[in-house]
Amino acid sequence: MQFFSVINFPVPLFASTTETADSSLVLASVLLSLVVIYFASKLGGELSNKVGLPPVLGELVSGVIIGVSVLHLLVFPETGVESSSSVIMKFLQATAGLTPEATPQVFAAQSEVISVLSELGVIILLFEIGLESNLKDLMAVGIQATVVAVVGVAVPFAVGTVGLIAIFGIDPIPAIFAGAALTATSIGITSKVLSEIGKLNSREGQIILGAAVMDDVLGIIVLAVVGSLAKTGEVDIAKVVYLIISATAFLVGAIVLGNVFNKVFVAIADQLKTRGELIIPAFIFAFIMAYLASVIQLEAILGAFAAGLILEETDKRKELQKLVLPIADMLVPIFFVTVGAKTDLGVLNPAIPSNREGLIMASFLIAVAIIGKVVTGLTVFGQPGINRLAIGVGMIPRGEVGLVFAGVGSASGVLSKPLGAAIIMMVILTTFLAPPLLRLVFPDTPSSDASASSSAQSS
Amino acid sequence: MQFFSVINFPVPLFASTTETADSSLVLASVLLSLVVIYFASKLGGELSNKVGLPPVLGELVSGVIIGVSVLHLLVFPETGVESSSSVIMKFLQATAGLTPEATPQVFAAQSEVISVLSELGVIILLFEIGLESNLKDLMAVGIQATVVAVVGVAVPFAVGTVGLIAIFGIDPIPAIFAGAALTATSIGITSKVLSEIGKLNSREGQIILGAAVMDDVLGIIVLAVVGSLAKTGEVDIAKVVYLIISATAFLVGAIVLGNVFNKVFVAIADQLKTRGELIIPAFIFAFIMAYLASVIQLEAILGAFAAGLILEETDKRKELQKLVLPIADMLVPIFFVTVGAKTDLGVLNPAIPSNREGLIMASFLIAVAIIGKVVTGLTVFGQPGINRLAIGVGMIPRGEVGLVFAGVGSASGVLSKPLGAAIIMMVILTTFLAPPLLRLVFPDTPSSDASASSSAQSS
Helix, strand or coil: CHHHCCCCCCCCCCHHHHCHHHHHHHHHHHHHHHHHHHHHHHHHHHHHHHCCCCHHHHHHHHHHHHCCCCCCCCCCHHHCCCHHHCHHHHHHHHHCCCCCCCHHHHHHHHHHHHHHHHHHHHHHHHHHHHHHCCHHHHHHCHHHHHHHHHHHHHHHHHHHHHHHHHHHCCCHHHHHHHHHHCCCCCHHHHHHHHHHCCCCCCHHHHHHHHHHHHHHHHHHHHHHHHHHHHHHCCCCHHHHHHHHHHHHHHHHHHHHHHHHHHHHHHHHHHHCCCCCCCHHHHHHHHHHHHHHHHHCCCCHHHHHHHHHHHHHCCCCHHHHHHHHHHHHHHHHHHHHHHHHHCCCHHHHCCCCHHHHHHHHHHHHHHHHHHHHHHHHHCCCCCCCCCCHHHHHHHCCCCCHHHHHHHHHHHHCCCCCHHHHHHHHHHHHHHHHHHHHHHHHHCCCCCCCCHHHHHHHHHC | CHHHCCCCCCCCCCHHHHCHHHHHHHHHHHHHHHHHHHHHHHHHHHHHHHCCCCHHHHHHHHHHHHCCCCCCCCCCHHHCCCHHHCHHHHHHHHHCCCCCCCHHHHHHHHHHHHHHHHHHHHHHHHHHHHHHCCHHHHHHCHHHHHHHHHHHHHHHHHHHHHHHHHHHCCCHHHHHHHHHHCCCCCHHHHHHHHHHCCCCCCHHHHHHHHHHHHHHHHHHHHHHHHHHHHHHCCCCHHHHHHHHHHHHHHHHHHHHHHHHHHHHHHHHHHHCCCCCCCHHHHHHHHHHHHHHHHHCCCCHHHHHHHHHHHHHCCCCHHHHHHHHHHHHHHHHHHHHHHHHHCCCHHHHCCCCHHHHHHHHHHHHHHHHHHHHHHHHHCCCCCCCCCCHHHHHHHCCCCCHHHHHHHHHHHHCCCCCHHHHHHHHHHHHHHHHHHHHHHHHHCCCCCCCCHHHHHHHHHC
C-alpha cells in the first residue's frame, strides 16, 4: 500500500495512478459481487419459473439465501454486518491479496457501488415499464385507478391504526405511524410481476400501475404528515402543501410538457450520427426526470417512469424498447437480488423471545395489509368483466416506502422495537406473497418464457 | 441526519431504511454525474465526428473540459480536488438540501461509483471488441503481432533509457523506469478507434490488436522487473517468473479451455427460459475472467477480451453482439469521459517555471514514444500490401500502464518531479494524438456514422 501512496507525487492524474491497489481491489470485489448476484438471480429465476411462479420471486428468494440471512455472500454495512463477516471480502483476502486493514474501506466502497447499481436497476425497470405503458390507456382508467389508490390508502390506514389502538392498546401516534406504513404499494415488485406474466397492458394491469404510482405519491405525503406529527406533535402544513403542489406539478407538467418534448427528442435523436444516438439522449432525459423527482422529494423511480411514458408516445418507442431490454436484463436483477440480500429473516424467528410480541402484531398488520388492498379492488366500477380480485392482489406488496416508515419511526423513537419489527415483517411477507398470489389470480396467464416475453416486448 | 440514525433501530433491513438521506443524495449525485457525462460525450463525439475525427477523441476532450482542468463539473478526490470545489456538489447543496458537513461523504461515494462504472465501461468495451474479433484471424497474424509487440517494447525502452542518460544526464535507475513507461500500448483507446473507423477486422487492425494485448502483458512484466529494481536495487526473479507463467497460463488456458467451454455455454444458455437468458451467463463468464486476470496481476480488461474472443466462437455470437451493443453504448462513454475528466492539463502549462524542465524531457519522450512505435510497424513481414505505417501509428497511445509507471515511480521516489510530469505529458499527448493520426493513416475509411457501424456490428 505504501508503495502506491501519492504523498510524493506532484500531479496525480488518473485513479489508476494514485490508488492502483485500492481501486483494483474495489473493482475486483464489485466483479465478484456481480458474478454472485447474476448466478443467484438466474438460478432463482429459472427455478421459480419452472414451478410456475414469476421469476422475480426466485430472484428475491435467492437474494435472501446469498444475503445477510443465510450465506453472507452479499452483505451490506447498513444491515449491521462487519466487513470481516463478508464472504466476498474473505475470498478477496485469500485470493487477491486484500489486507485485513484495507478490508473495511474496500467493503464500504463495494457496498456503495452495488447499492447504487441496484438503484439504477429499479430506475431502468420503471423507465422500461413506462416505455411499455401507454399514457392514453392509463388516463382511460384514471378515475378507477384514483379510486383504487385513495381507498387502498385509506382502508389499511384506518383499520390498521384503529386496530392497533383498540386491540393492542398502542398509543395513537405510534399507531398512526404503523397505520401509515400500511399504505404505499411497491411499484417495482408489482410492475415487474405484471410484466413477467404478460399482464402489464391488460386493463387490470393499467389500473394497478396507475394506482401504484398514485399510491407512492400519497404514501410520501402521508409520511410527511405523520413524520412531522411524530417529531413535533403537530402537522407541518406548509411541507404537506409543498409536497402536494410539487407532486401534482411534476406529474401534470411531465404529461403536458412531454407532448412538446416528444418532438424535440425525436428531432435531436435524428440529428445524431455516432453510437448511442438514441439510448444516450433517452437516458439523459430519464436521469434528469429521476433527479427532479428525487429533488422534490418524490421517488427517483417515478421520474424514470414518467420519462418512459413520455418517450412511449414517440415513434422511437419500439427501437428504444429493444435497446433498453438488455440494459434492464443487466441491471434489474441487481435490484431484486439486493433487496433479498438486505432482508434479515432473523426478525421472523419465533425462537427469539423478543420477536414474539412483534410476530403477533405482525400477523394483524399482514392481515390488514392484504385484506385492506383486496377489498380495494372491489371498488372498481364501470369496467364490466374486469378481474377485481386481481387488482386488489396487485396492490398487496409494500416495499421501500413501508420500510422508510419503519426506519424513520424507530430511529425517532416513536415506534417500539416490537412494532418496528412487526412493520418490517409485514413488508417482507407482502413482498414475497404478492408474486405467487398475482400469478394465481390471473389464471389465463401465458407462458412467461424468455422468447415469448422478449418478442412481445420487441415486436 | 440524526433523524435517520440507526442507533435505536434493532433490525435495520434495507439501505433505504437506515441511510435514506445519504443514499438518496448519493443516487442523486450519480444521476447528475451521468447526465453531465452523457451530455459531454454526445456533444464531443458528434462534433468530432462532424469534422472527420473519431468520436472517442471528442469524448476525451469533452471529458477534459468538464473535468479538473476546466469546468470542475466532474472531479475526483484522487486528482487532489476538495469536495467543496465540485460543481455537482455545489448544485446538490443548492437544489437537493445537501449539507456542507455531508458533502465530503457524498462526494467520495459518488467518485467511487463513477470510477467503478467507468472501469465496467472499459471491461464491456474489451468484451465487445473480443466478440467482434476472431481468434483464428488473430492467430493467423500471431507471429507478426508478436514481432510488433516485442520490437515495440524493446525500441522505445532502449532509446528512451539511453537517451535520458546520455542527453539529460539522468541516473540509470530512473532512466530505466521512464524508458519502461514508454512500452505499453493502451488497448482501450486503440481498439475503440479501430472499431469506430471500421478497421478492427482488417489485417492491420488484427495485428495491432494482437500486439496491443501482448504489449500489455509485456508491460506488466516490465513493471515487475523495474519496480523491484527500483525498490530493492535488484530484480525479483521469482515474481517475474510467476508473472510470465501466470500470464502465459491464463492466455493459453483461456484459448484451450475456451473450446470446451463454448459448447457448455451454448448448452446452458439454451436451457434458460427467463429474461437475460443469454446476456447474464455471458456476463458471469466475462466477469469471472476479468476477476481472474486481475487476481493474477494482469489487467481485468484482458480477461474480458479473452471472454469475448471465446464467445465469438459460438453460434450465439451475433445475438450477443446485438445485446452488448446498447450496454456498451451506456457504459463505454463513462470510461472515456472520465479519463478526460481526470486529466490535469495544468502539467502542460509552460507559464509555470517548474513545468519547463519536464516539458523539455516530455518532448524527448513523446518523440521516442511516437517514432519508437512507428518504426515497429516496419518490422511487419510476409504481409504484402499491408499498411505498415498504420500498424505503427496504431501502437502509439500509451495509457493506464504508462500512468501506473509514473505513479509508482514518483511515489517510491525513483522519479524526480520533472521526470514524473514528463511521463504524464507523454501519456496525455500520445493518447490524444493517436485517434486523429489513426484516422489519417487509414485513408480509405468509410463513414463512421451510427447506422453504418451499428448495422455492421449486428449483421
